[in-house]
Amino acid sequence: MGIPFLIPKETMDRLSRPTGEGAACLLNACYTDSGWLELENECLFAQTWMFAGSIDNVPQPGDVFPTTIGNKPVVLVHGRDGEIRAFHNVCRHRSAIVAEQACSNQSVLTCPYHAWAYGLGGKLRTHPHFNGADVHDVSRDGPGLVPIRLGLFHRTIFLNLDGKAAPFEDYIAPLARRLSGHDLSALRLAKTLVWEVKANWKLVFENYFENYHIFAIHPRLDAFALMTSRQGFEFEDKLFHTEVAFGEPEGGRGVGLPYYPGLTPELERLEGGYHLFPSCCYQIWPDQLTVFQVLPVAPDHTIENLHVFMIGDAATDGAFGGARQGVYDMWDELNREDINAIEWMQQGRYSPAFDGGILSGHWDPSHQHFAKLVVESMA
Missing domain, CATH: 3.90.380.10 (Naphthalene 1,2-dioxygenase Alpha Subunit; Chain A, domain 1)
Known part of the structure; x- marks a missing residue:
């Protein structure tokens, strides 16, 4: 169901009016309803570039830093090869997270539930007792951690969960110009x-x-x-x-x-x-x-x-x-x-x-634009 069917027509009309001439922002449910937040998690946060941390959170090889994007658990990893990567923080076996807290000097990410271990590059290393007691599956071609698209702006790290957002360079370019x-x-x-x-x-x-x-x-x-x-x-x-x-x-x-x-x-x-x-x-x-x-x-x-x-x-x-x-x-x-x-x-x-507020033509065009971006992102 598209967003225009979730927001009353009157609200959509007021979003489109000139600021200061009867325009308004989002209706109350967009700030109070759990279903709306679920839509934002799926349609907004997962489909664009989101700030996730900085190089200072994983400064050395072996450093691990779990965080979230919306309601999705993710983990930043500084590999032994010097590369900083991001993965969905979830074991492929039974959905337990593989990183509970920030830590250093790691060589693998080990699921605390059944001890499945993944290398810092995301590949599955071990899944013990998988075929019975003391019958270990030693193959390394099983499902690894799912990688996440990553962009760097100086020391800050951004992630795009669905991998389909515009190039990071395009997203960050307006800010980069203003900080040049x-x-x-x-x-x-x-x-x-x-x-x-x-x-x-x-x-x-x-x-x-x-x-x-x-x-x-x-x-x-x-x-x-x-x-x-x-x-x-x-x-x-x-x-x-x-x-x-x-x-x-x-x-x-x-x-x-x-x-x-x-x-x-x-x-x-x-x-x-x-x-x-x-x-x-x-x-x-x-x-x-x-x-x-x-x-x-x-x-x-x-x-x-x-x-x-x-x-x-x-x-x-x-x-x-x-x-x-x-x-x-x-x-x-x-x-x-x-x-x-x-x-x-x-x-x-x-x-x-x-009912969405009374907007100032001087101060509030940004609020109206923000509301439009929210609606457009979730349509």
């Missing part, structure tokens, strides 16, 4: 901050690419870069973007951390925010990069991961410990302010008095 003035080669993962939100994953992203709320709930951020310097997010297909000039970094953005080498004076005072639909958000500053990842758990439950990257030794050296902690504290403060607002919106999505 920053030398990202020296970035290293400093820390991943984690929060849980009692709200739908779409509200998390919708809050991210909306600058309208900053004056009301982010006093520290508003003082750092005034409301008069902010505009609504613009968009080109699946990339949402905004750039904001700011003053001195004493507003709380990592004072004392090294900058990217070779920045122009303009980029030394520029914040860039970018959402790659439907996967993640990149936030670029002169001294750091953050990747904001959401993991949907239920229609009203989302895990947020903020991966904070810094330049060279600043990511780990004790000399920068105080500056790093200042960055972490700042991000924690901002995200907790956002979480309050996001959970307020989720509560309101259960009200029959809300």
Whole structure:
């Protein structure tokens, strides 16, 4: 059944109107219904490129890092041959996952249920007692782990589960162009901050690419870069973007951390925010990069991961410990302010008095475009 039959015609019509002239976003069920989330898992997350982690999660041969794409368990593996690969994290025998937690110095992935072992390249190595007690099947031509298409953007890793998405280079190109003035080669993962939100994953992203709320709930951020310097997010297909000039970094953005080498004076005072639909958000500053990842758990439950990257030794050296902690504290403060607002919106999505919202022609074209992308992806 196509999406137009799942969404009332009135809602589809309002999605198509000019922003600010009676347009609206998705109906409440898209944020509260478990069946809708199942559709998103199958038709949206599985059919596009999704952020899965970074090289820093599997820096050495033998490193293993399990995670999820939507509701699908996957595992990143750094092979002994130096290649980073991704597989569906499921044993071909009886569906148990083969990697329960991140680990290092592995030569095989062993299913904890019946000890089937797979090499780091995915091939089946052993399946003991398969033909009876002490009657081992020693053949190595059995079904291996199912590989997943993988793309690399500097240190970040993206996966496409169904293998049919457009080339990764095409997907990432708009973001790559906007970050081309920053030398990202020296970035290293400093820390991943984690929060849980009692709200739908779409509200998390919708809050991210909306600058309208900053004056009301982010006093520290508003003082750092005034409301008069902010505009609504613009968009080109699946990339949402905004750039904001700011003053001195004493507003709380990592004072004392090294900058990217070779920045122009303009980029030394520029914040860039970018959402790659439907996967993640990149936030670029002169001294750091953050990747904001959401993991949907239920229609009203989302895990947020903020991966904070810094330049060279600043990511780990004790000399920068105080500056790093200042960055972490700042991000924690901002995200907790956002979480309050996001959970307020989720509560309101259960009200029959809300019918998709009243959109501002100045601030909200991005929200309408986001809603259209969701619908188009699942049609």
